[in-house]
Structure formats: C-alpha cells, structure tokens
Amino acid sequence: MLPCANYYRPEILADELDTLFDPLWQFGALAGELAADRDFVCVDYKNTATVLQNFRGEIRAFANVCSHRFNRIQPGERGNRPLMCAYHGWSFDSTGFPHGMPRRDGFALDDRERLCLTGYEIEMCGIFVFFRKRSGGPSLREYLGAFYPLLEQIGSYFGPEIDTGTISHAANWKLLVENVLECYHCSVVHQDTFVKTLGIGRAGIEQERFDGPHSSSHFPRTATAGEARRQKALAYLDTRAFTHDSFFHIHIFPNLFISSTQGLSFYVGHALPLSATETGLRFRLFEPKLDLTRAQRAAQDLINQSGKALGRAVIDEDRAILENVQRGVELSEKPGVIGRDEIRIAAFMRAYTHLMGGGSLGGIPSIDDHVAAGDPARSIAE
Ligand code: FES
Ligand SMILES: [Fe+2]
Structure with missing residues (x-):
C-alpha cells in the first residue's frame, strides 16, 4: 500500500505531475470529438491547460494559454471555433504561430519562439488521441505495449x-x-x-x-x-x-x-x-x-x-x-x-x-x- 500522505500532500501531487504526468503519454480526446475543422477539446488539471485542435484535418496540441498575455484561448471542455484568443484577437495556426494579430506592425515578429504557443507531441491509437507535454521517450505504441x-x-x-x-x-x-x-x-x-x-x-x-x-x-x-x-x-x-x-x-x-x-x-x-x-x-x-x-x-x-x-x-x-x-x-x-x-x-x-x-x-x-x-x-x- 502507498503511504497515506500520498493521498493528501500537495508536494506529492507536484512530484506526481512532474514524474507521472508530464513525461508520459496522456489521454486527451476521442477522434470523434476532433473530427471537423476547428473542433477542439480542452484538458484541464493542476498546472495544465491543454487544447487539442483540428486545423483542416491536422490535429495539434498546445498549452491553452495565449502567448500574448496569458488569456485562456479555448473556453469550456470542447466545441468548434478557430484557435483565437478572445482578449486581443490573436488567432493561431497549426504551428502555434499567431498568423492573425490586430495591429500586427506594433509587435516584433522575428521572435517566433516567444510568439508561438507551447506545443505538445500528439499520437493516436485508434480513436484515442494522446498528447505528451515533455517530448522524448517511448512512442505511444511502445508506451501502451499489449x-x-x-x-x-x-x-x-x-x-x-x-x-x-x-x-x-x-x-x-x-x-x-x-x-x-x-x-x-x-x-x-x-x-x-x-x-x-x-x-x-x-x-x-x-x-x-x-x-x-x-x-x-x-x-x-x-x-x-x-x-x-x-x-x-x-x-x-x-x-x-x-x-x-x-x-x-x-x-x-x-x-x-x-x-x-x-x-x-x-x-x-x-x-x-x-x-x-x-x-x-x-x-x-x-x-x-x-x-x-x-x-x-x-x-x-x-x-x-x-x-x-x-x-x-x-x-x-x-x-x-x-x-x-x-x-x-x-x-x-x-x-x-x-x-x-x-x-x-x-x-x-x-x-x-x-x-x-x-x-x-x-x-x-x-x-x-x-x-x-x-x-x-x-x-x-x-
Ligand atoms: S492575451 Fe491573447 S491576444 Fe492578448
Ligand atoms: Fe464503483
């Protein structure tokens, strides 16, 4: 049995997120929920807000936090809308780059790293869509084994x-x-x-x-x-x-x-x-x-x-x-x-x-x- 403290200490949860969640493949959505262009699913838990989004058939996963000034981009649990922030209207493409920015010339556009959303790895097993926050490690097939x-x-x-x-x-x-x-x-x-x-x-x-x-x-x-x-x-x-x-x-x-x-x-x-x-x-x-x-x-x-x-x-x-x-x-x-x-x-x-x-x-x-x-x-x- 695990020690009882593992069920209530916040520092243990912090360790779990770092060891068991961030580096491993995690379930994100079902293919049917992301079937159409602009379909999205959000996955939220402690320290994590992820959005899985369909961009004209391509499924991508990003931190659901705007790279401009931190607004949550997609609302709710799932829906259908472009990946567009409701604060200042930045809209993001499938690489996480804000291709649409009102008054674009007011920003330094050469720092792509800072402008892009944080992206996560994504793999599918049948209808199950998984993402991985920290890249590297076994493929989804290897992770799931039998x-x-x-x-x-x-x-x-x-x-x-x-x-x-x-x-x-x-x-x-x-x-x-x-x-x-x-x-x-x-x-x-x-x-x-x-x-x-x-x-x-x-x-x-x-x-x-x-x-x-x-x-x-x-x-x-x-x-x-x-x-x-x-x-x-x-x-x-x-x-x-x-x-x-x-x-x-x-x-x-x-x-x-x-x-x-x-x-x-x-x-x-x-x-x-x-x-x-x-x-x-x-x-x-x-x-x-x-x-x-x-x-x-x-x-x-x-x-x-x-x-x-x-x-x-x-x-x-x-x-x-x-x-x-x-x-x-x-x-x-x-x-x-x-x-x-x-x-x-x-x-x-x-x-x-x-x-x-x-x-x-x-x-x-x-x-x-x-x-x-x-x-x-x-x-x-x-
Ligand atoms: S916080 Fe998203 S566009 Fe400003
Ligand atoms: Fe039960």
Whole structure:
C-alpha cells in the first residue's frame, strides 16, 4: 500500500505531475470529438491547460494559454471555433504561430519562439488521441505495449455518444483509480445499480492482464432477477461486433479507464487531479456501433436514457464513498490492506512506486511473478 500522505500532500501531487504526468503519454480526446475543422477539446488539471485542435484535418496540441498575455484561448471542455484568443484577437495556426494579430506592425515578429504557443507531441491509437507535454521517450505504441492493439480494437466498437460530463470529487486522483481497478466493492456500493440491473458485482475478478503500468480484467456477470426479460429486450443488439458476458475494464496509466458492459455500452473515464484532494472525473458514455431500424432506434433511445441515469448513479455512489475515504486517509495512522480481488491495485501501486522512485518504464516489476509465487493475497500484502 502507498503511504497515506500520498493521498493528501500537495508536494506529492507536484512530484506526481512532474514524474507521472508530464513525461508520459496522456489521454486527451476521442477522434470523434476532433473530427471537423476547428473542433477542439480542452484538458484541464493542476498546472495544465491543454487544447487539442483540428486545423483542416491536422490535429495539434498546445498549452491553452495565449502567448500574448496569458488569456485562456479555448473556453469550456470542447466545441468548434478557430484557435483565437478572445482578449486581443490573436488567432493561431497549426504551428502555434499567431498568423492573425490586430495591429500586427506594433509587435516584433522575428521572435517566433516567444510568439508561438507551447506545443505538445500528439499520437493516436485508434480513436484515442494522446498528447505528451515533455517530448522524448517511448512512442505511444511502445508506451501502451499489449494494450495498444486492445485500445485500437475496442475503440472501433464505439457508436454514438450517450452522455458526457465532468463530476468533481473531493478526493485524491489515486482513490478514483483504485476504485475502478476492483469490483470487490460493487456488491456493497452498487447493489441497486450494477448488481440488480446488470448482474455485475457478485463474482470475483477474472482474466487479469498486466503490461507495464497498465492492466485490464473482466468482472463476470451473474443472472439478474429479470434475466429472461432483459435478454429479450436486448435481443436486437445480438449482432453487435463485441460481446462478452462481463464488465470488461482497462486502466491506462496513470488516469484513463475504458470499459465495456457486455459490448452493450462503452465508458471512458479520465481522472484529472485538480489539487491533492480534488479530482475531476471526466466521462463519456457510448452505445455500440450498429445499424438500427427505426423501431430499434427508438428502443435504443430508451435504453440510452436508463444507461445514462445508471452511469451517473454509479459515479455518484462511488463519489460518496471516495469522499469518505479521503477523510479516512487523512486520519489513518497505518496503510491499508489489499486482497486477491484487488490485485490490479497492487500492480498500480507497484508501477507508481517504481516510477516515482525514478525507475524506468521498462523496469516495472511484474505482478505476475507474485501471483505465480503462491498465495496472491499474501504476496500482495507483503
Ligand atoms: S492575451 Fe491573447 S491576444 Fe492578448
Ligand atoms: Fe464503483
């Protein structure tokens, strides 16, 4: 377990941003959000305001801070407008240069370095757009390892967006990560949502997979009380391309989660640290990609309505607990305990500790060795 202080000390967050966020590939947006000319997505967290912007088909990432006198350039979370500052009207091209400047001759135009926005590296894996603030290091493909083809594939099943938003949590970002790496809490916290409605949460973790700091697993389903009715109502979705009788969850280090509920809906969660004790959970929910008849479309719209309500209810159930846990870590005098169903948390903590200690991405100790060594709960606890 990590020391409790890691969940509330501002200087630890400063270290994390410097070690785990700035030099690594970070999730920025989904391709669909940047599909049209002038589409933009903003990513905001402590010490970082980034904008990803489509310039006639080219996707670029910049600090969302005007090089003139620091105004935030693009507003909100996403939208469609040119990369133009609303203070004195500078407009920027795909290289970050202010090609449009009112009363241009009043400025020294030869210092391109100072006039240009700070640019970031950008790479895509299927529909997932990543950026990197500090250049150099492994390619996105190398960083994601075995999860690269998995992300490429799972993104190809996403249909239209059902819901999106950001929900503020009075909790450290790692508590949000740890929360989604296990479903041990599901039968207690999500009894009326996950368990009763979807049949997820009663069975233990399965098919865990680890590569570098990333992990995935399935949380199998058990029959719901109205299982036959549920199956019948969802029969029109049987031709979907991705099916599995579980909740399938992927964690991309440090703060991106992607999950699929039986291939019936897809969720992307992004835990953005706002301070050592506050996190914005930005989420997007999708239906599967399918050609639907008009009647099926109407049925899907109803399912989306309840899926949207269910998704927000689950987030709220977790948020209430995590805000209590935040108070707890600030009061506890000893680290907690991790069991077999929480093995992905152990792997996360192992990668976190290794990287925060100055270790390389390639040298992250494997959690598989510990599982193979005998009683996993014991080896995790040691
Ligand atoms: S601050 Fe952006 S144009 Fe002046
Ligand atoms: Fe949960």
